[in-house]
Each structure stands twice: as C-alpha cells, then as structure tokens.
Amino acid sequence: AQLLCKELDPSQRFKYSTEPRQQNWQDHWQQTVFPLPFPITCREGDIIRISAGHNSTRIWLVADKVQAPLMSNKRRKTSTGSMSIESDHFQGQQSMCMTKLDFADRIELKSCMCGWHMLCSPDRLLMLNDQQRTDTWITALTRLIDFTSRLSSSNSSQTDGSGGGPIHIIMDISDGSLLSILASLRLKKMNQNCSRLKVVSRERKLFSRMFHGQLAEKNGLDDILMHWNGESAEDIIAYFSEADTGSEKENDPDVEMEEEESERPLSLSPEEGSVVALIGECFYYQLRSRPIWQALSFHYQRGAMNSLLHPEAIIMPCKAHVMAAAFELSHLHRSHGEVGRVRGFDHSPYDEAMAGWQKNNFPYKLGNYEKRILSKPVCVTTLNYQELLSSFSLEGLIPITANGSCHCVALWVDYQCFNDNEDIQIKTWQGNDFVPYEKLCVRFFRDAPKVQCGMNSVAYRCDFEVGDSDFNFNFSIN
Numbered sequence: 001a002q003l004l005c006k007e008l009d010p011s012q013r014f015k016y017s018t019e020p021r022q023q024n025w026q027d028h029w030q031q032t033v034f035p036l037p038f039p040i041t042c043r044e045g046d047i048i049r050i051s052a053g054h055n056s057t058r059i060w061l062v063a064d065k066v067q068a069p070l071m072s073n074k075r076r077k078t079s080t081g082s083m084s085i086e087s088d089h090f091q092g093q094q095s096m097c098m099t100k101l102d103f104a105d106r107i108e109l110k111s112c113m114c115g116w117h118m119l120c121s122p123d124r125l126l127m128l129n130d131q132q133r134t135d136t137w138i139t140a141l142t143r144l145i146d147f148t149s150r151l152s153s154s155n156s157s158q159t160d161g162s163g164g165g166p167i168h169i170i171m172d173i174s175d176g177s178l179l180s181i182l183a184s185l186r187l188k189k190m191n192q193n194c195s196r197l198k199v200v201s202r203e204r205k206l207f208s209r210m211f212h213g214q215l216a217e218k219n220g221l222d223d224i225l226m227h228w229n230g231e232s233a234e235d236i237i238a239y240f241s242e243a244d245t246g247s248e249k250e251n252d253p254d255v256e257m258e259e260e261e262s263e264r265p266l267s268l269s270p271e272e273g274s275v276v277a278l279i280g281e282c283f284y285y286q287l288r289s290r291p292i293w294q295a296l297s298f299h300y301q302r303g304a305m306n307s308l309l310h311p312e313a314i315i316m317p318c319k320a321h322v323m324a325a326a327f328e329l330s331h332l333h334r335s336h337g338e339v340g341r342v343r344g345f346d347h348s349p350y351d352e353a354m355a356g357w358q359k360n361n362f363p364y365k366l367g368n369y370e371k372r373i374l375s376k377p378v379c380v381t382t383l384n385y386q387e388l389l390s391s392f393s394l395e396g397l398i399p400i401t402a403n404g405s406c407h408c409v410a411l412w413v414d415y416q417c418f419n420d421n422e423d424i425q426i427k428t429w430q431g432n433d434f435v436p437y438e439k440l441c442v443r444f445f446r447d448a449p450k451v452q453c454g455m456n457s458v459a460y461r462c463d464f465e466v467g468d469s470d471f472n473f474n475f476s477i478n
C-alpha cells in the first residue's frame with residue numbers, strides 16, 4: 001500500500017501535518033492509504049517509483065518497481081487536460097525515459113464501473129475480505145444447513161412424494177446478502193437431497209437487490225435464492241413456484257414490489273411454507289457506526305418475522321454479547337472535552353452547548369488508534385435472539401487489571417452463532433486488538449482518572465425499554 005500524508009501551512013508560521021507521529025490529528029485529519037492491486041516484491045536498494053495525479057475531485061497514486069537509474073534533482077510537471085502531474089525526472093537508462101504521452105497514459109485514472117463502491121464502504125469491502133470472518137460464517141452455515149436439510153426432508157417425506165408441498169426457507173434479514181449467497185452455494189451442491197429448502201434474502205435497498213441478484217444469476221442460484229424487498233410473503237411462494245415449473249417471469253418481482261405498496265399481512269400458511277432458519281450478519285448499511293443499534297435492529301426484525309417461523313426454527317446468531325473494556329489512549333482523548341481558551345479566544349459558549357458530551361457514544365475504529373487496555377473485555381449484557389425482546393435494568397463492575405489513566409470505556413458486540421457451541425463466534429476483539437473495519441461506541445471520561453490494578457473498577461448501569469434504539473449506559477470509576 002501507499003500512504004499519502006497532507007500538510008497545510010496557511011500562514012507560513014503554523015504547519016498542520018498528517019505525517020505519522022508528527023502531530024495528533026487522529027480524530028479527523030487522517031492519512032490516505034492507496035492499496036496496491038498486486039504486491040511489489042522488493043529488496044534493500046530497489047527503487048519504487050511513485051507517481052501522483054489529480055483532477056478537480058481526486059488525488060491518486062501509482063507505484064511500480066524500476067531498475068536503479070541515475071536520478072537528477074530536476075522535477076518535471078506534466079499537464080494533460082484537467083490533470084496536473086509532478087514527478088521525478090530520471091536519467092540514465094533508456095527504459096526510464098518517458099514522453100509526456102507515455103507518462104500521462106501510465107498515470108491515467110481508470111474509472112471503476114462495477115457499481116459496488118456506490119453500495120459498499122471501504123470498511124464493508126475490508127470486512128468481506130476478512131477470510132477468518134468468512135470462514136467462521138461458512139462453518140456456522142454448514143452446521144445450520146445440515147440441521148435444516150434434515151428438517152426439510154422429514155417434512156417433505158410426509159407429502160405424496162411428488163416433489164410438491166410446503167417450501168422451507170432460510171431467511172437472511174441483514175443487509176448485504178453475504179450469508180444468503182454462502183448458504184445458497186452450499187445448497188446448490190446438495191440440492192437433490194433438499195429440493196424444498198430455499199434461501200430468501202430480505203434486501204430493502206433496490207441497488208443492493210440488483211447487485212446481489214447479479215451475483216446470484218452469475219452463480220446459477222436463481223432457483224434457490226430470492227432477493228425480496230420484505231413487503232409480502234406471498235411473493236416468496238409465487239417466485240419459487242415459477243422456478244419449480246420452469247416458467248419465465250414476466251416481470252422482475254423485486255422491481256414490481258418496489259413500486260407497489262402491499263397492505264397484505266406478513267404471514268404464510270403451513271401448506272405454503274415456513275422459515276426454518278432466520279439468519280443475519282447483523283450488518284445494516286445505515287447503522288454501520290452504531291454496533292449496538294445493529295444488534296438491536298436484528299432483534300426487532302426477528303420479532304417482526306415471528307409469524308413466519310417454523311416451531312423448530314433456528315435463529316443464527318443466537319445471541320449478541322455486548323462487551324466493554326477500559327482503555328488508556330495516547331492521543332485520541334485530546335479531541336474530546338472542554339476547549340476553554342485557545343490563543344486568547346474564549347470557547348466557553350461552545351463548551352456550554354456541548355455540555356454532557358461525556359455521556360455520548362462516539363463511533364471510532366479503535367483498531368486504528370494507539371491505546372492500552374486496562375481491563376479484560378467483559379460482557380455487560382446479552383441479547384437472546386431465541387426470545388422476543390424485553391425491557392431490563394442491570395449493573396455490574398469491570399475490574400481494572402493494569403495501572404494507567406482511564407480515558408474511556410469502549411463498547412462493542414460479539415455474536416454467538418449457536419447455543420450449544422460457544423466456539424463459533426464473530427468477534428470484534430481478536431487476540432490483543434480490534435479488527436480494523438469495525439466501529440465501536442467509545443465513552444470518554446471527563447478527567448481521565450488514574451487507576452490501579454486490584455484497587456479500582458469501572459461501575460456500569462444499563463437500562464433498556466422495548467422500543468428504544470439504544471441502551472442507556474452510565475459509567476463511573478470506583
């Protein structure tokens with residue numbers, strides 16, 4: 001990857017820089033990373049040529065390895081239309097000499113036409129490329145499908161054997177369709193043994209249905225997987241009935257349902273089918289900065305789907321563990337708190353407007369910041385997805401296990417896939433750090449009190465009423 005730092009010197013007296021370890025602008029001034037499409041193998045003494053280009057809206061870098069030429073101190077500026085490029089001018093080897101057109105072609109920005117970057121943030125793409133996370137989901141889905149296929153076969157054997165009868169649905173109610181596609185690929189390999197077992201991905205966004213529908217079509221999953229907008233359960237039955245008879249669909253059901261607001265209740269008769277597994281990553285496009293909101297959203301939607309569930313239906317994940325730990329921060333805490341006076345300017349009106357800031361949950365990817373953990377991660381509350389959501393109040397302690405200044409408490413959510421197997425979990429804290437793509441809820445302390453191992457603890461209280469979108473946490477140092 002290539003790291004691009006920014007430097008601002010507006011008055012020739014005060015310089016602002018994002019160069020690593022120069023200044024502490026970690027809250028909003030950050031470096032830009034340009035991943036390489038392919039890694040460059042290099043040794044000591046090799047020269048990596050980095051070229052920069054920009055237009056009116058973007059800056060980009062291109063890197064490649066070159067043989068060691070003689071380098072002059074001259075710089076060359078190339079203008080190509082709306083693009084201005086400045087690069088080192090190399091002398092010596094003929095292979096290093098480039099005309100203006102050659103250089104412009106090399107640095108030309110290739111526009112991405114896939115459309116996925118409109119739908120998925122860089123963090124989502126990084127999440128999808130986390131092989132350990134994907135392997136965990138595959139392990140969980142393999143276990144789930146083994147159970148649901150047996151359940152489906154058992155129910156199908158009670159029919160007349162003609163292949164008809166109710167369909168059994170694995171329903172994915174998260175955004176992004178990852179689990180539904182993984183489950184469909186697994187079912188495709190064993191579809192002869194469970195022809196009545198289907199997968200439905202409830203996707204609210206039209207773009208998401210379109211893009212993931214293209215993935216399904218490319219992988220030959222149309223007969224197994226439906227992308228549904230969540231409005232009418234009868235459309236699920238109609239979709240798979242057409243797939244079973246081999247008839248062509250006159251209209252794209254996703255688009256048609258997008259335009260028509262259905263008033264029909266969300267229900268299926270036992271003769272039509274039922275949901276034998278309700279699954280989800282607990283990922284939602286508009287809630288990426290709020291991990292607890294995502295966990296609660298899955299629980300609310302699980303309740304809304306309750307009328308569709310088979311009596312023996314599996315909910316996966318089965319539990320969401322809300323975790324917490326105390327941290328000492330190197331720099332991030334300096335961006336939060338009262339401002340007071342800065343170079344003679346009174347900021348007290350701002351401080352008054354921001355009163356109570358220490359009770360806010362700030363979304364940060366703590367995996368990207370310097371920190372030191374002062375306690376072991378503790379489960380402060382658990383959402384049991386096997387049951388409907390209920391109100392609660394609880395309190396407890398987080399023991400301090402290291403000396404330091406307690407700047408904050410971080411909150412995140414780990415997901416347990418099955419009741420009888422605690423090893424299959426999706427974890428945000430892995431080993432000794434957080435995964436780099438997940439945002440956490442960070443609660444700062446006003447005065448960063450000094451704490452000692454065995455002498456102090458963080459006391460917490462959590463209140464929740466059904467209908468709320470978040471937990472009401474209060475933290476204090478004992």
